[in-house]
Amino acid sequence: MAQSQSLNGKRVLLIIGGGIAAYKTLDLIRRLRERGASVRAIMTRAAQEFVTPLSVSSLTGEKVYTDLFDLTDEAEMGHIQLSRSADLIIAAPATADLMAKMAMGRADDLASTALLATDTPVLIAPAMNVRMWLHPATQRNIAQLKADGIAFIGPGEGDMACGEYGPGRMAEPLEILSAAEAMLGAGTGPLAGLKALVTSGPTHEPIDPVRYIANRSSGKQGHAIAAALARLGAETLLISGPVNLPDPLGVSTKHVETAREMLAACEAALPADIAVCAAAVADWRVDNEAGQKIKKEKGGLPQLSFTENPDILATLSKLNHSRPRLVIGFAAETENVIEHASAKRERKGCDWIVANDVSVDETGGGVMGGEENTIHLIRAEGREDWPRMAKSAAAEKLAHAIAQHFSLSDEGPRS
């Protein structure tokens, strides 16, 4: 099968740090190049203990840069030029030391100098021993780097080369690749120039300061849709309820707790061309929320009274002037899936509805919180039944259906 040229013409500067995971960057270079990117590499001194500049340069097809004070390099390409001429800088493996230098703004070797001398987006793939990752000093540096706008991919959790277990394993080359694609995707692709908003995850509706009502939505489906839309070039805002997922790369994320906050965030994001409401918004909230923790010792059972939450999907669908051009709702059903979902599409006034069966399966799991989904896409013109697939694949398919919809409509982007 022909390899996608998703990174055609993109220039990546890869900074290879000194860790055992450095060997994985050889595969990363190969995959970046397969997708059409050109790759220049800087290696720290320690990185050269793990992989040789010769191997790296054979794969990049370019000279490998190692030394800040190499006058030939300065004549050929200064370190400032080296980092500024890239569309994306990837630091992998990003060691504790490299991250500390970045957080402090130090520039005492070519890698740290290139990272300081640029305003190019930076993606880092940390890799280190679990104790080093969990150390308060590293955690402080992580917080600083995130505040500085550095994007992170990983680290993953698992067995480590040092024999310990926990967070600290570098993300796999394919994961780094898709993060890079997401970061480089904005502005190009079939949805370029369009603005999308996506809701995802559950909402938490407070009972008192410590208790709330929630549901089993993990946000996996909605987050994957936001990432897929961004990969196709849409300027994407993800409005997420409380989830345990990292913010997707290439997407702006706004975190909210309640249905009312989610609605306010959606309204603040308008105008938009596309709205995908994948969040499992609580239909009701407690209208006698207690200001203090409800005490068991008081005796009796608390009397909760409920009121209806605003319906975000219906609100967006029924707007007059600022209605997104394509409003897509989800229908989470446990019986008569198609019938209920079709009725929901009519009632709420959205253009498309994505029906999924959220019954609990024989393993005690299911679509909510699970990794896979079986979708029925219901539109005015008919229904498509998709086979069961990974939520990321379903998101990709939905994003392509959206792109096709806009390619068939002759309206340009909303100004």
Ligand code: PMT
């Ligand atoms: O998060 P995951 O674990 O990955 O699971 C994905 C999912 C099952 C949550 C997702 O695929 C899904 O079905 N989301 C919609 C869940 C839901 O709330 O369905 P509903 O049938 O109750 O609501 C219908 C539509 O109205 C939805 O688009 C919902 O976002 C919207 N709604 C509902 C209530 C409300 N007050 N405001 C809304 O906008």
